[in-house]
Amino acid sequence: MLGEAEPQWLxxxxxxxxxxxxxxxxxxxxxxxxxxxSAGQSVVNRVMNKLSPLHDKIYCALxxxxxxxxxxxxMVNYQLDVHSMEIGEDPQVxxxxxxxxxxxxxxxxxxxxxxxxxxxxxxxxxxxxATLKGLLTRQPFAVGGSGSSxxxxxxxxxxxxxxxxKDCQQFVVNTLSLAMNRDGSSGGVAYLVTIDEHGTEExxxxxxxxxxxxDQ
Amino acid sequence: xxxxxxxxxxxGVSTGTTILAAIFDGGVVIGSDSRASMGGEYVSSKTIxxxxxxxxxxxxxxxxxxxxxxxxxxxxxxxxxFHSVQMEHPPLVIAAASVLKELCYKNKEELQAGFITxxxxxxxxPQVYVVSLGGMLISQPxxxxxxGSTYIYGYVDAKYKPxxxxxxxxxxxxxxxxxxxxxxxxxxxxxxxxxITGKGVEHVVxxxxxxxxxxxx
Numbered sequence: 001m002l003g004e005a006e007p008q009w010l011x012x013x014x015x016x017x018x019x020x021x022x023x024x025x026x027x028x029x030x031x032x033x034x035x036x037x038s039a040g041q042s043v044v045n046r047v048m049n050k051l052s053p054l055h056d057k058i059y060c061a062l063x064x065x066x067x068x069x070x071x072x073x074x075m076v077n078y079q080l081d082v083h084s085m086e087i088g089e090d091p092q093v094x095x096x097x098x099x100x101x102x103x104x105x106x107x108x109x110x111x112x113x114x115x116x117x118x119x120x121x122x123x124x125x126x127x128x129x130a131t132l133k134g135l136l137t138r139q140p141f142a143v144g145g146s147g148s149s150x151x152x153x154x155x156x157x158x159x160x161x162x163x164x165x166k167d168c169q170q171f172v173v174n175t176l177s178l179a180m181n182r183d184g185s186s187g188g189v190a191y192l193v194t195i196d197e198h199g200t201e202e203x204x205x206x207x208x209x210x211x212x213x214x215d216q
Numbered sequence: 217x218x219x220x221x222x223x224x225x226x227x228g229v230s231t232g233t234t235i236l237a238a239i240f241d242g243g244v245v246i247g248s249d250s251r252a253s254m255g256g257e258y259v260s261s262k263t264i265x266x267x268x269x270x271x272x273x274x275x276x277x278x279x280x281x282x283x284x285x286x287x288x289x290x291x292x293x294x295x296x297x298f299h300s301v302q303m304e305h306p307p308l309v310i311a312a313a314s315v316l317k318e319l320c321y322k323n324k325e326e327l328q329a330g331f332i333t334x335x336x337x338x339x340x341x342p343q344v345y346v347v348s349l350g351g352m353l354i355s356q357p358x359x360x361x362x363x364g365s366t367y368i369y370g371y372v373d374a375k376y377k378p379x380x381x382x383x384x385x386x387x388x389x390x391x392x393x394x395x396x397x398x399x400x401x402x403x404x405x406x407x408x409x410x411x412i413t414g415k416g417v418e419h420v421v422x423x424x425x426x427x428x429x430x431x432x433x
Contacts, residue, residue: 149368153395156430158374179372213373 003146012040013065017185019052019147021175022118022128023159024140025168028196029118029126032172033061034147034180035188041154046188055080057200058096058119059193063145069113076100093119097129097136105134116142120195143175147183168201169194177210232256232402233266233316234364237334237344238376238394240385241358242308244342247389248277249364249397250405262405273297273417274312274335275410279362280349284329288319309335313345313353321351332361335380336412360392363399369393382411386420394427 017038033050036043050062052073054078058080062069076099083099084091097117104111118128130142141159143151155175163171169192176190190210192203232253237246248266253259267277268289274296278285292315300307313333317416320327331347344353346359358376360368371392380388386409393407406424 080399101412141335149366152399153368153392154370154374155371156395156398157371159431161431175370178373181373182369213371214376 007042009039009042009044012042014039014067017147017183018145018149019143019176019179019183019186020063020116020145021051021148021151021155021172022061022116022141023163023172024118024126024128025165025167026077026162027126028120028165028194029128030165030168030172031059031061031116031118031193031195032176033145033191034097034176034186035191036186037066038185043187048188049181049191051191051193051202053077053092054096054117055084055119057121057195058093058117059089059195059200060096060100061116061118061144062113063115064113065111069110069115072100072103072111072113072115075103090121092121092123093117093127093129094124094138097131097138100107100129101134101136104131108134114144116144118142119195122197126196142168145186147179147186150182151179153206154178165194165196173205174211178213180210181213181216232364233279233362233402234360234393234396234400234403235279235332235362235388236360236365236368236372237277237332237358238380238385238389239342239344239378241266241379242342243336243382243411244334244344245382245385245389245409245411246275246277246332246344247393247407247409248362249393249403250408251305251403253402254308256402259404264405265408266334267410269417270312270333271300272286273306273412274309274315275310275412275417276331276333277330277361278331280329281327283326285331288316288327288329288331291319306337308337308339309333309343310340310345311391312357313347317347317351317353319386319401320347320349325398326360330361332359334412338414341414342412360396362403364396364403367399368396371395382413386411386423390422393427395430397427398430399418 020033034174037045037048114132162202180186235248250263252261252264295315332347398404409420411418
């Protein structure tokens, strides 16, 4: 047929409109994310893992433009490898966050991605850093992505300092579930990564195993 | 040289706001913050009451353009008092909500206001209705509105339980408003709460320093 328009998703930018969260607990960190990648109104990947490793015990959570976020994560992964060889030991979480911040700040006009960096190192234990628009700040917890607005109130009310690992994982899953219910750009499954001195655990929680609330 | 318009000249006085209403066992709580801002830069009132009484046991909360909301509630109050004289008994909550809905729907091009109506009547007990910007009317057990509401969707979804006691519901509403005021820069001031039951109406004002504090405050 003459003049048939091509599907919208071919021309829309691919974004991980998303919900990402990282929380420090007593002895480590838990990172969580949803799994939806959208291009305009279409979901182009419903099972993407947005928690990307930067080093054995340092992960980052991606949000914003998918391409920008993935590129930053890959560049920092490389830079961290070089750095850890130079110092002869595992890098600090702060170093990884600083490398992400340097890229975000230098190219802040061109890039539109926000990465949350979290991990465990020997010196400071579990740490979470936010790097929005080139700022570097350590926080007890950080949320990001389009779905995060809906859960600020919940996280403010429910966060407690010094939670144990299991409570922290449950808290992250609850928060992700609430955000995925309200945000059109977040959904799918929940990915979790728990990092402490003993190692790194990756987990997936499928849609029907997510917690439900009074109206579901 | 470009002319610089401040937001307040373009938007007028708007209630960047947080409003909510929730049903508990035997009644309903409706509440709001108290800040009126002009374009997000200037707080024109710290203590405005956004909970308006439209009849003895029916209240509504407004969000959006303050001028539109005041005009619509005034018209609604008039319609309702006339209606209750004709019917010879107090109006139903759904009647109040429908009056607001008619006004919002018929004038949807010019108006920019949304409402939460809450009240108690003999037929159905405690009820909460939402009239959205375009004039849709729905009934919900708990509802939030205004710019500050985005931040508390997660909290309300997680913490609201049907058939709470009055004290639990008051605590829930106060916490939700405090959390929203903490994150939204155009919501703030005091928390106005109105509790409506079959027995009557009670106003509670929670001043800023008595609002619940959370881990980072």
